[in-house]
Amino acid sequence: MAAGGRRAARFRPERIGDFLDAVYCLDTDDQTWLAEVMARGRAVWGRGGPAHGIIYDASDVSAFAMHETHTIDFTNERLRALHDAAALVTPAYVSRSFRTLLTHHSCRHMSSPELLPFLDRMGELGTSDFLGVNGLDPEGRGVILGYWMSAPLRPERAEAMAYRRMAHHLGAGHRCRRRLRQAQAQRLATDATDGAEAILDSRRRIVHADGPAKDRQAQAALIEMSVARDGARRAASSAPEALGRWRPLTGARWTLVDSFERGGARYIVARENQSRVHGMDMLSDRERQVIAYLAIGQSTKETAYALGIADTTVRVLVSRAAAKLGVRARSEILAHPAVQALRGGRPGR
Secondary structure (H helix, E strand, O other): OOHHHOOOOOOOHHHHHHHHHHHOOOOOOHHHHHHHHHHHHHHHHOOOOOEEEEEEEOOOHHHOEEEEEEEEOOOHHHHHHHHHHHHHOOHHHHHHOOOOOOEEOOHHHOOOHHHHHHHHHHHHOOOOEEEEEEEOOOOOEEEEEEEEEOOOOOOOHHHHHHHHHHHHHHHHHHHHHHHHHHHHHOOOOOOOOOOOOEEEOOOOOEEEEOHHHHOHHHHHHHHHHHHHHHHHHOHHHOOHHHHOOOOOOEOOOEEEEEEEOOOOOEEEEEEEOOOOOOOOOOOOHHHHHHHHHHHOOOOHHHHHHHHOOOHHHHHHHHHHHHHHHOOOOHHHHHHOHHHHHHHOOOOOO
């Protein structure tokens, strides 16, 4: 215990379930959602301090845009520094940070000379570094959360892994919210159940299935993921290994969210939530998704986690994609012009 009987500031994995509940809330506006996600992520961080969040569009690195921002415990001086930092962001920086990094700490070691004036100013204000959790998406639209500290801190391995998994969920939750907003704007949906390809009741029975969700194996996978999801939510089970069983997608297609009816009846809704990756028309949807995650720097294991498929499936898909692209090694895949374009802008458009 710390002096005065208070618990020392520390990583709080038991709060991850609360964070993910906020991430997959679809019925709030973006500013409210961002504020809640930031607050619950800060509870996982467990160390207090200032924080900032940005909903951004980096789909074209030369036209980077911030759509929503929110801060916690930022003084006026820090707010001015954050505002001024926007002018320092270059396309090269966007490409190697927003478009490729799930998490990062110790910004001075990120090869980011553009931001040194900003970091120097923040250091003068007592916050020299931050942990970044980046809900990136191969489409280039995402959310970044920054938790500031007075000195660089290297998280332990389990903590760092938890942040990376949280980042994958953050990106999937933001994408799911965007898709629902688009459907609502087109009057194709009013809530999370409209257009859902599968709905499970509170006893995990399939009460609705459409399209690919009619497949029995797909239904079994959705039921299994719903069990993993509830397990990871429990405070006693929210260790990083439990989070490893709750994937952002199931079968590289569906994200699970909750829907409640009057009287409190809970339904688990499976919404189609694939990344819409453009270009590489010779590839299947799954092949295109896998290559897109590799292009933004994700390993085989992290790609499998993000898509909710097996590591071996990722390897098979990479092999098939390589053959269609006329290359062999993974390095040749990443050097292919169509794949290179995924990191820098809008391929094929």
